Amino acid sequence: MDRIAVTPRNDWKEQAEAHGFVFHTIGGAPYWDETHAYRFSLSEVENEIEDPTAELERICYQVVERAVSEAGLLHRLAIPEPFHELVRTTWQRGDKNLYGRFDFAYRDGGPAKLLEYNADTPTSLYESSVFQWLWLEQAMERGIIPEGCDQFNSLHERLVDAFARFGIKPARLHLGAVMASAEDRGTVEYLMDCALQGGVDAELIDMAEIGVDAQGDFTDLEDRVITHLFKLYPWEFMVHEPFGRHLLADRARVIEPAWKMVLSNKGLLALLWEMNPGHPNLLPAWFADDPARPWEKLGGPLVRKPLLSREGANVEIVDGAATLARTEGGYGAEGHVIQAYHPLATFGDDHAVIGSWVVAGEPAGLGIREDATTVTQDSSRFVPHFISG
Numbered sequence: 403m404d405r406i407a408v409t410p411r412n413d414w415k416e417q418a419e420a421h422g423f424v425f426h427t428i429g430g431a432p433y434w435d436e437t438h439a440y441r442f443s444l445s446e447v448e449n450e451i452e453d454p455t456a457e458l459e460r461i462c463y464q465v466v467e468r469a470v471s472e473a474g475l476l477h478r479l480a481i482p483e484p485f486h487e488l489v490r491t492t493w494q495r496g497d498k499n500l501y502g503r504f505d506f507a508y509r510d511g512g513p514a515k516l517l518e519y520n521a522d523t524p525t526s527l528y529e530s531s532v533f534q535w536l537w538l539e540q541a542m543e544r545g546i547i548p549e550g551c552d553q554f555n556s557l558h559e560r561l562v563d564a565f566a567r568f569g570i571k572p573a574r575l576h577l578g579a580v581m582a583s584a585e586d587r588g589t590v591e592y593l594m595d596c597a598l599q600g601g602v603d604a605e606l607i608d609m610a611e612i613g614v615d616a617q618g619d620f621t622d623l624e625d626r627v628i629t630h631l632f633k634l635y636p637w638e639f640m641v642h643e644p645f646g647r648h649l650l651a652d653r654a655r656v657i658e659p660a661w662k663m664v665l666s667n668k669g670l671l672a673l674l675w676e677m678n679p680g681h682p683n684l685l686p687a688w689f690a691d692d693p694a695r696p697w698e699k700l701g702g703p704l705v706r707k708p709l710l711s712r713e714g715a716n717v718e719i720v721d722g723a724a725t726l727a728r729t730e731g732g733y734g735a736e737g738h739v740i741q742a743y744h745p746l747a748t749f750g751d752d753h754a755v756i757g758s759w760v761v762a763g764e765p766a767g768l769g770i771r772e773d774a775t776t777v778t779q780d781s782s783r784f785v786p787h788f789i790s791g
Contacts, residue, residue, distance in 0.1 A: 403510060404441045405749040408546050411436065411537075422591065423533050425584040433783060434529060436537060439547070440754070440770050440787040447554045447768075447789055454514050454683040455504055455758045455765040458674075461681075462519065462665050463763075465673045466493055469664045478689070479669045480709050480736035482641050488650060488660045497659035498568055499763065500632070501527070501561070506683075506756040509747040513682045514756065516674070517744075518707070522658050522666035523634050525585055526757060528592040529784050530769030531557035537786045552789040554768050558596065560761035565600030567762075568657075570630050575604040576622060578612060579634035590634050597632075609635050618651050632657040637666065638710050668707045668739045690738035703743035708733035714777045719743060727776050746776065754785070 411417065414436060418426040426434040442451075469475045470490040481489060503524040506514040535555050541547045565575075577594050579586040590606055597604040605622075612628065613621045620628040631654050633640065640646055649656070664670065671687035678684060688696055690706065697704055703721040708731075711717065715731025721743075746753040753776055757769045773782040 403446060403508065403747065405438055405747075405754070406441055407438045408436065408541065411540060411544065411546070414537075417536065417540075418533065421533060421536065422588065423528060425588055434533070435772070435783040435785050438785060439541075440785060442554070442787060442789050443791050444552075444789055450508065450514055451506070451554065451756065451758050451768060452765045454506075455760060458504055458516060458519075458683060459502075459760050459763055459765075461674060461678055462521075462670065464677065465670060466661055466664045468673070468677070470494065470661070475673075476664070479664060479667045480638075481663050481667075484647075484650060485641055485660065485663070488652060489663055490661075491652065492659040493661035497655065497661065498564075498657075499659060499662060500564055500568075500657050501759065501761045501766075502662075502665070503769075504758045504760070506758055507744045507746045508756045509745070514758075515685050515744045516671070516683055517685075517741075517755065518668060519665055519670060520757075521670075522662045523636050523712075524757075524759075525589050525634075526769050526771065526784060527557070527589050527759075530757065530759060530767055531555065531561070532592070534769065534784075534786045538788055541786075541788070547788055548790060550790075553787065554789065555766075557759055557761060557767040560764065560766045561593070561596040562599045564762040565597040565602050568600075568602070568630075570597075570602050570655075572603070573629045574626070575602050575630045575632060576607045576628045577604060577632045577634070578607045578609045580610075581606070581608045586634050590632070593632060593634075609633065612645060614645055614648050618648050618653060620645070620648065620654050628654050630655045630657070636710075636712065637663045668709045668711070669737075671707075671741055672739050685742045685744055687739050687741040690740050697740045697742070700742055705741045705743050706738050707741065708738055709736045717777050719776060729777050755782075 470493050476486045502521040504519050505517045508514040538553045542549050575597055577590040579590040581587045594604045607622055611623050615621050672689045675684050675687045706718040708716045711733040714729050716733040717729050719727040751774050752772045754772050759766045770785045771782040
């Protein structure tokens with residue numbers, strides 16, 4: 403993996419806005435950054451990103467199976483007890499999942515290491531799928547990168563196919579998000595387009611506009627029953643909303659299904675390590691309340707993460723008594739995991755995280771985000787990649 407300087411397209415902002423990528427700039431600073439790009443070999447992508455992604459997805463399902471079968475484990479993951487049966491039911495019924503993103507630390511000379519799994523509401527999807535591919539095509543056409551390059555990116559085709567096979571037709575799919583967020587709105591608008599291309603009747607709804615009728619069904623603003631709901635809204639928020647108790651009736655099929663609460667939880671990292679100690683793509687990790695404190699035998703820096711944090715909130719990197727990095731946020735009361743620290747690939751002042759996507763359980767592409775800090779956050783920049791050689 404090489405990071406190379408490239409010439410930005412002089413019309414990239416116009417291209418972004420013409421294609422609906424309205425959040426290309428955040429807080430006056432570029433979110434999309436094509437002043438450089440990451441070059442991979444085909445063997446790197448296939449052997450060191452794609453294959454480990456498929457393997458990790460497989461063993462994550464083993465964790466879900468254990469969590470719904472072993473007494474007390476859902477409680478340990480801070481999943482509210484009234485929802486334990488819904489988690490079990492949706493898993494045992496085989497409710498389909500749509501997508502997720504593994505975040506890897508990957509550097510030359512070592513296997514990709516799983517930092518976390520964004521299994522419930524991952525964003526950076528549109529830019530990974532459509533806009534990154536557009537950059538690849540135009541970069542070759544304009545001589546920015548050599549002709550004949552490729553990209554690990556089958557996201558769009560796989561999403562369209564997944565929606566077509568979800569079993570939603572002939573019903574309508576509502577796609578919900580906090581529409582005041584440009585990034586969230588852009589993500590569900592893109593997913594709605596994928597659903598429509600897959601032959602599914604689909605429309606958007608703000609999460610605040612979802613109602614409940616006298617029968618306990620979710621409804622939209624026209625009082626139509628919501629039978630299928632994609633929600634770009636975390637399950638751990640949903641369960642505490644006023645309408646959360648109505649989820650327990652299990653009258654609407656929700657995407658992602660409730661069993662994704664197991665995988666969108668940082669406790670997954672501890673369970674993966676416990677069940678697969680020494681796995682080359684895992685970092686040692688434990689629940690922070692483990693009385694044996696096994697991390698003390700590791701030496702070196704450690705990362706402390708809340709079970710339910712998002713976008714890098716409330717993460718601490720410590721080395722003994724020294725705090726090397728810390729982010730703010732409102733998480734932590736639910737408990738923590740402790741994970742061995744693994745440095746990111748660093749180029750100058752920038753640290754890169756590989757986001758490896760899965761759609762319907764299969765590897766589907768990658769996106770790279772950079773930050774000047776060691777903790778990737780919602781303001782971190784997105785940088786395109788290509789395959790050459």
